[in-house]
Amino acid sequence: MNTIQPRVFSGVQPTGNLHLGNYLGAIKRFVALQDDHDCIYCVVDMHSITVQMVHEDLADQTREVTAAFLAAGIDPEKHIVFNQSRVPQHAELAWIFNCVARMGWLNRMTQFKEKAGKDRENASVGLFAYPTLMAADILAYRATHVPVGDDQKQHLELTRDIAQKFNNDFSDRIAELGVGVEMMVGEEKVNGFFPLTEPLIEGPAPRVMSLRDGTKKMSKSDPSDLSRINLTDDADTIAKKIRKAKTDPAPLPSEVEGLKERPEAENLVTIFAALAETSRSAVISDFGGRQFSDFKPALAELAVEKLAPIAAEMRRISGDRAYVDGILKRGGERAEAEAEQVMKVARKIIGLLRD
Numbered sequence: 001m002n003t004i005q006p007r008v009f010s011g012v013q014p015t016g017n018l019h020l021g022n023y024l025g026a027i028k029r030f031v032a033l034q035d036d037h038d039c040i041y042c043v044v045d046m047h048s049i050t051v052q053m054v055h056e057d058l059a060d061q062t063r064e065v066t067a068a069f070l071a072a073g074i075d076p077e078k079h080i081v082f083n084q085s086r087v088p089q090h091a092e093l094a095w096i097f098n099c100v101a102r103m104g105w106l107n108r109m110t111q112f113k114e115k116a117g118k119d120r121e122n123a124s125v126g127l128f129a130y131p132t133l134m135a136a137d138i139l140a141y142r143a144t145h146v147p148v149g150d151d152q153k154q155h156l157e158l159t160r161d162i163a164q165k166f167n168n169d170f171s172d173r174i175a176e177l178g179v180g181v182e183m184m185v186g187e188e189k190v191n192g193f194f195p196l197t198e199p200l201i202e203g204p205a206p207r208v209m210s211l212r213d214g215t216k217k218m219s220k221s222d223p224s225d226l227s228r229i230n231l232t233d234d235a236d237t238i239a240k241k242i243r244k245a246k247t248d249p250a251p252l253p254s255e256v257e258g259l260k261e262r263p264e265a266e267n268l269v270t271i272f273a274a275l276a277e278t279s280r281s282a283v284i285s286d287f288g289g290r291q292f293s294d295f296k297p298a299l300a301e302l303a304v305e306k307l308a309p310i311a312a313e314m315r316r317i318s319g320d321r322a323y324v325d326g327i328l329k330r331g332g333e334r335a336e337a338e339a340e341q342v343m344k345v346a347r348k349i350i351g352l353l354r355d
C-alpha cells in the first residue's frame, strides 16, 4: 500500500442519448489512454439516479454505454469495465467523503446549481452529494489520472480537496499505520493515503457545444435532439443535424483567431479537427474563406465515416446481452477486489471496526 501506481479512472452515466461530446471529450480519450496505462472505466449508474430515480430502461442504458465503450475500442480483458452499483465500496467511501467534504464546498458546485435550477429545495440529496460519490469512484482505486470533459473540472478539484483534507485530518494515523506515500502539495512534501488526482482535460474537444447554440454544451438532457449528434444516429440523421446546425452568415475565417466571438463556427471547426485527428489550423487552411454550405457537407461526411462503424458495432454488441452482462459481472468482480484493498486501509485509518 505504500506506493501509488499510475492508474486511470473515468465514468459515463447511463442517462441515454450518448452523444458526440461524450465521445470526443471522454470515450475516445479513454481508448487512447489504454495503450500505456492501467485503466478502469465505469458506467456510473448510481449517479444517473440522482436526477431521475425511476428509469424503466436503466439496465438497457447501462448496457448501451458498455457497448459504446467496447465499440469505441476499450479492451475489457486488459482493463476493467463495470457498472458502479456492483461495487458497494463506492457508496461506502462516498459516505466517508460526505463526512470529509464541507457544505460550503458543495454549495459552490455549478453543476448542482444548473441541474437543480430554480427548484433547489426539491432537488434530491443525491444530486447535491453527487461530487462526493464521484470522488469515491476515483479514490476507491487511488486513481491518479481522470480523463473527463471540461464540465467536470470543478468536481475534480473537489476530489483533490477531499483527498487532501482526508490526508491532513488523518495524517497521524496514516503515519502510524505506515500506509502513506510522499506527494507534493504545492511546494510542500506531505505523506498521504489518497493521491491528488490529476484531471486530463486537454484533448482536442474538451467541450463540444450544442449544434443549436454555440454557447451551451452539447448535452444528453437538451430537449432538442437537433442540438446533439447521438452515437446511435444513422447517416441521414447526422447529415440533417449538421445541415441544420446554427451558424452565422460569414464564411469561415482564414485564421484560427477569426473563430473568436463566433461560437458556432468555432464548435464545428473543433469537431472537424477532433474527428479528423488534426489541428484547427489545418482545418482552417483547407476551408478558410469558404461558406458553410461547402464546409457542412464535408463535416457530415467525416462524422458519418467516423461514427457509423461505432454505431454498427454498438448495435452488434448490444444484440448480445449475455456477452455485455458477462463483461460487467467480471469487471465488477475485479473492481471490487481492487476497491476492497483500499477500503480495508481506509476503514483502519478512520477506526471503523471490521474483522
Ligand code: AQP
Residues within 6 Å of the ligand: 011, 012, 013, 014, 015, 021, 022, 023, 024, 025, 026, 147, 148, 149, 150, 151, 152, 205, 206, 207, 208, 209, 217, 218, 219, 220, 221, 222
Ligand atoms: N459537451 C461535451 N463535450 C465534451 N465532453 C463532454 N462530456 C459530457 N458532455 C460533454 C463528458 O462526457 C463524460 C460523461 O459524461 P456524463 O454522462 O457522466 O455526464 P454529463 O457531463 O452530465 O453529460 P451530459 O451529456 O451533459 O448529460 P446531462 O445532460 O445529464 O448533463 C464526462 O467526462 C463529461 O465531462
